[in-house]
Amino acid sequence: MEYKLPAGLLSAILLASSLASAQPAVQLDRWAIQPDGSIEWKPDNRLPHQDHIEMSGEKVSLWVQYGADADGKPSLNRTMVFPAFRLLPVRTIASMTYNVTDNDLPRFLINDKLMRTGVYNAAVAPDQPEKLISIRHKGIMEMTSEVGKEGAIRLTRTLFPSVDKPLAIERWAFFNKGRQPVKIEMEYLNREVRPATERSTPVQHSFFVSTVNEGLKTVAPGDSTIFAIIYHAADAGRPVVKPVIENELSARKARIAQILSRLQLETPDNILNTAFAFAKIRGTESIYLTKGGYLHGPGGLRYYAAIWANDQAEYINPFFAFLGDEIGNRSAMNAYRWFAKYMNPEYRPIPSSIIAEGDAVWQGAKDRGDMAMIAYGAGRYALANGNADSARVLWPLIEWCLEYLHRKINANGVVASNSDELEGRFPAGTANLHTSILYYDALRSAGMLGKALGIPKQQLTQYAADEKAIRSNIEKFFGATVEGFATYRYYEGNDTLRAWICGPLTVDIFDRKEGTIDALFSPRLWTADGLASLAGNKTFWDRSTLYALRGVFAAGETEKALNFLEYYSRRRLLGDHVPYAVEAYPEGNQRHLSAESGLYCRIYTEGMFGIRPTGFNSFDCTPRLPVKWDKMALKNIHSFGNDFDLEVKRAGAGKLDITITKNGVPKKYTIKEGATQKVQL
Numbered sequence: 001m002e003y004k005l006p007a008g009l010l011s012a013i014l015l016a017s018s019l020a021s022a023q024p025a026v027q028l029d030r031w032a033i034q035p036d037g038s039i040e041w042k043p044d045n046r047l048p049h050q051d052h053i054e055m056s057g058e059k060v061s062l063w064v065q066y067g068a069d070a071d072g073k074p075s076l077n078r079t080m081v082f083p084a085f086r087l088l089p090v091r092t093i094a095s096m097t098y099n100v101t102d103n104d105l106p107r108f109l110i111n112d113k114l115m116r117t118g119v120y121n122a123a124v125a126p127d128q129p130e131k132l133i134s135i136r137h138k139g140i141m142e143m144t145s146e147v148g149k150e151g152a153i154r155l156t157r158t159l160f161p162s163v164d165k166p167l168a169i170e171r172w173a174f175f176n177k178g179r180q181p182v183k184i185e186m187e188y189l190n191r192e193v194r195p196a197t198e199r200s201t202p203v204q205h206s207f208f209v210s211t212v213n214e215g216l217k218t219v220a221p222g223d224s225t226i227f228a229i230i231y232h233a234a235d236a237g238r239p240v241v242k243p244v245i246e247n248e249l250s251a252r253k254a255r256i257a258q259i260l261s262r263l264q265l266e267t268p269d270n271i272l273n274t275a276f277a278f279a280k281i282r283g284t285e286s287i288y289l290t291k292g293g294y295l296h297g298p299g300g301l302r303y304y305a306a307i308w309a310n311d312q313a314e315y316i317n318p319f320f321a322f323l324g325d326e327i328g329n330r331s332a333m334n335a336y337r338w339f340a341k342y343m344n345p346e347y348r349p350i351p352s353s354i355i356a357e358g359d360a361v362w363q364g365a366k367d368r369g370d371m372a373m374i375a376y377g378a379g380r381y382a383l384a385n386g387n388a389d390s391a392r393v394l395w396p397l398i399e400w401c402l403e404y405l406h407r408k409i410n411a412n413g414v415v416a417s418n419s420d421e422l423e424g425r426f427p428a429g430t431a432n433l434h435t436s437i438l439y440y441d442a443l444r445s446a447g448m449l450g451k452a453l454g455i456p457k458q459q460l461t462q463y464a465a466d467e468k469a470i471r472s473n474i475e476k477f478f479g480a481t482v483e484g485f486a487t488y489r490y491y492e493g494n495d496t497l498r499a500w501i502c503g504p505l506t507v508d509i510f511d512r513k514e515g516t517i518d519a520l521f522s523p524r525l526w527t528a529d530g531l532a533s534l535a536g537n538k539t540f541w542d543r544s545t546l547y548a549l550r551g552v553f554a555a556g557e558t559e560k561a562l563n564f565l566e567y568y569s570r571r572r573l574l575g576d577h578v579p580y581a582v583e584a585y586p587e588g589n590q591r592h593l594s595a596e597s598g599l600y601c602r603i604y605t606e607g608m609f610g611i612r613p614t615g616f617n618s619f620d621c622t623p624r625l626p627v628k629w630d631k632m633a634l635k636n637i638h639s640f641g642n643d644f645d646l647e648v649k650r651a652g653a654g655k656l657d658i659t660i661t662k663n664g665v666p667k668k669y670t671i672k673e674g675a676t677q678k679v680q681l
Contacts, residue, residue: 024567025528029574033274037260038138039579043068050075051577053141054282054299054592057161057252058289059084060233061299062168064141064159074132074145076157077101082166082233083288083297083304084357085205087195092355092362095304096200096233098193098207105229106189106211108172111182115147130155137579139256139281140249152178162243163251164289166233171245175224185216186227204236212242259284263323264635265604268628275569275579276604279597282580283316284323286594287331292338292358294331300583300591306355306362307335309370310421313377314438315543316598321384321613322605324638333390336378340397347404350374365423369435371408372415375401376438379445383613386641388453391616395453398446405439406466412492413473415439422541425587426498426534429491433478436470437503443467444507448614474504475511483524483535486515497524497535499544505551508612513555520548521564529585530568541584546599553607556674558624565603609634609646610676617641617681621658623648625673642681 030046031039043049050067065077078100085096108115113127128148136142140160147153158171176182191209194200212228219225228245265276287296290305297304298311307313312335320328338358342350351361352370378398382391410416414436420428443463450460480489483497490498497519505513519525524535530545532538545568552561573579581600582590605611609632610622617640625632625648633647644662651657651670658669658677669677 024564027567027570027575029570030576031574031578033270033574034136036138037274037277038136039274039278039573040134040136042134043072043132047072049576052589053137053579054286055139055141055159055161056286056288056299056594057167057255058164058287058294059166060161060168061286061288061297061304062159062161062231063299063301066135066141066143068132072131074130074143075102076143076159078159078168078170078231079301080168080207080231080233081299081301081304082205082207083295084290085166085233085235086201086305086356086359087205088199088201090201090356090360092306092353093302094356096195096205096207097301098231100209100231104191104209106187106214108187108227109183109185110147110153112185128153138278139259139285140252147174150178152176153182153184158249160249160252162248163255165243165248167243167248168231169243169245169248170229170231171249172227172229173224174219174227176219176221179221181221182219183216184219184225186211186214188214189229206234206236208232208234208240210240210242212245255285256281259323259325262325262636262638263601263605266633266635268630268632269566271566271569271573275573276601278573278579279581279600280323281597282592282594283319283597283601284325284328287327290357292354293334294327295334295357296328296331296594298583298593298595300588300593303593305357306353307338308353309339309350309368309373311593311595313339314373315377315595317377318380318384319598319601319605321381321386322601322611322637322639324643329385332381332385333393336374336381336394336397339374340400343397343400347400347407349404350401365419367417368419368421368423369415369417369432369438371401371404372417372435372438372442373421374398375405375442375446379442379449380613382449383445383452383615384619384639386616386639388616391449391453395449395455398442398449402439402442402446402463402466405442409470412477413469414477415470420500421543422533425539426537427491427494429493431477432491432500433474433488434490434500434503436474436478437507437509440467440470440474440509441507443470445613452615471509474509479512481515482519485519485522487512487519488516497522499525499531499533499541499548502531502544502548502551505555506547506606508554510555513557517552517555517557517560520552521560526564529571539584539586542581542596543583543599546581546596546603550599550603550607553603553624554610554622556624558608558626561607561624562626605634608632609648611646613640614678615640619679620676621646621679622674622676623656623658625650625656640681644681 031041048069052065054063061081063079082096087094110128115128130145130147133144143157154175156173161168189211193207197204217225317332320332338354349367351363353362378394382394408416414431416431417435420432478488488501529540580592581596583593612620631649635645647659649657660667
């Protein structure tokens, strides 16, 4: 006889199950952190395995698919994107792009026998078989293998983009481990491909695959020889100059070291420290020098020589204000200047994206809340950057965006927008939570920034009133019980949990923090890859997970936030797809879009360390030191017009010491855990 639970009891059981927090799964690492800060994969019995990574310079982005088959034979597939080499018709994705497989390479011979580098007939044994030994990443990719039936030749391929040229390099270093001299030859190759003149702009472009140091070399035991293959672009009429490979490699290493030297995270958890370091690389390398100036671009084989109101204005630029990298700051200011060119007296919306080096715009998703994104990011950037002159440049843009948003307030007192940053992939109604949250925080920043700039009191009083009103209306209109959780609905009529309910936590709105955090970490939203965009859907976008982790730290749920941060960081740094935050899945196959890496770093600066800019040389600091840690620090911060270190240490029961060290001189504050310290530099 079948027994059925009473309907009321069944509902109660389902609610209790959904209220239970999801627990991060146990993960099996594929990669390991090395003493030099790189990560390394040594293939084990988990083969075949394939992955992909993107590396960028000012004039090129190199996207590499790599891996090994079931027998350990390595493979590489390289795609080069040249952002400033534009094609027609004018579109976001119209950067000159070429793919090179192993089968497109020059032939290599060892002792006159062919080394097979591409796909070959499995029934025919290669003359010189190859087996993968290891792969390393740290802004440069190194693939090491053994060649020959006895493994007497060690081969290390090094792949990286040039720092400042439209050029990617693949350096082949052969080392003779045997007892006899070995003849190694790379055949000459110089292949040119040209798109049609009618499809190139402003002149015809060419793509070259060329060899460097080709020919036959005799390698003594214990000695080595180096060849290189270069993938480069050139315009018609401009001479092609072969690079000095070692100089290019040194320049790339120096650029990576420069990025890593600033804003250094020091915690007892080396995975978090390393993931933070890698995020700085990806977030900062992806800046392209175009005719429109330095433009930060997400990448992913599609998004170059262009800017977006979310990726650049909202996500990455506030991070650059903490990193203090010169090129990063130049790209941030340039992005805001480009958006400012589209201000108009009729208050028509600024485009969501400015594309093709500034030649065109994209606004295919209508108004996504872009003015809120721009005002939010520009306000935080201007304060943390600590430069009054730069802030004065940004103020008219912030002012214009706030007026635009004020005019968009609907009958419910929240901001109307006909789309959101997911551009129609999921419902967003006519007014969504995220846009109003960004507007609220933009008003907070504008009040502080305006005071620092001497803006008339009457205007700032109005901003304060608008801030208070939108804060109240966010609770009235969006506050709701959804799927049993006292949290927020994303739009009117929304009855399914959404990842972006995390937004209020990131701007210090904690009215519904318990229900919101329970919902975020419930089995309804938390998945193996972070937050599902919509409960019950397999789609995930890292950006909302990164916002959520920042917000949960800010809300004071430190241990819960750390638990999920450790899980997420380990998965992205040492799991099957490494080493950066990703954009989305299934769309884009987890591309390493670069602005998400900026959001990862902001988990620490704004969440764990609780830094909220309040002036050009001041900030509120609400540190969240995990129970199992004695201390944590951010070293070499270049922000608020100063270079300084920030360290947080335990100071007895329920207390923390915050030490700010500037020019070698420490200044210490002691606070209760959970309290906020105002810091004036």
